[in-house]
Amino acid sequence: MQSGIQRRKRLFAARDIFGIKPLYYANMNGTLMFASEIKAFMEHPKFEKVFNEEALGNYLSFQFVPTNETFLKGCSVYSQDITLYMKMEK
Numbered sequence: 001m002q003s004g005i006q007r008r009k010r011l012f013a014a015r016d017i018f019g020i021k022p023l024y025y026a027n028m029n030g031t032l033m034f035a036s037e038i039k040a041f042m043e044h045p046k047f048e049k050v051f052n053e054e055a056l057g058n059y060l061s062f063q064f065v066p067t068n069e070t071f072l073k074g075c076s077v078y079s080q081d082i083t084l085y086m087k088m089e090k
Helices: 004-008 053-062
Strands: 010-014 024-028 031-035 075-077 083-087
Touching: none
Parallel strands: none
Antiparallel strands: 010 083, 024 031, 024 075
16 A cells, blocks of 8 residues: 555645654655654664764754754754645656
8 A cells, every 4th residue: 555645746744833843854865754753764774874073063062053953964853833845746
């Protein structure tokens, strides 16, 4: 059975307005991934586990990362109160 994404070629994702649960995303080797926890990406064969030194520098300077970057390169987090709608052509 195909998932709704495969049948309809559409994707909807949202992050709650309070920012309690984050929405992480990664685009690696032609694969777009979404999850509420980074560890969900770890087992994916196309996810590259490369440390993001720039995010560490920000964390050590400001005690938080002021951008949407995470400690893993290619993995980012959406800010709170965001909705995403994608229509895939292929």
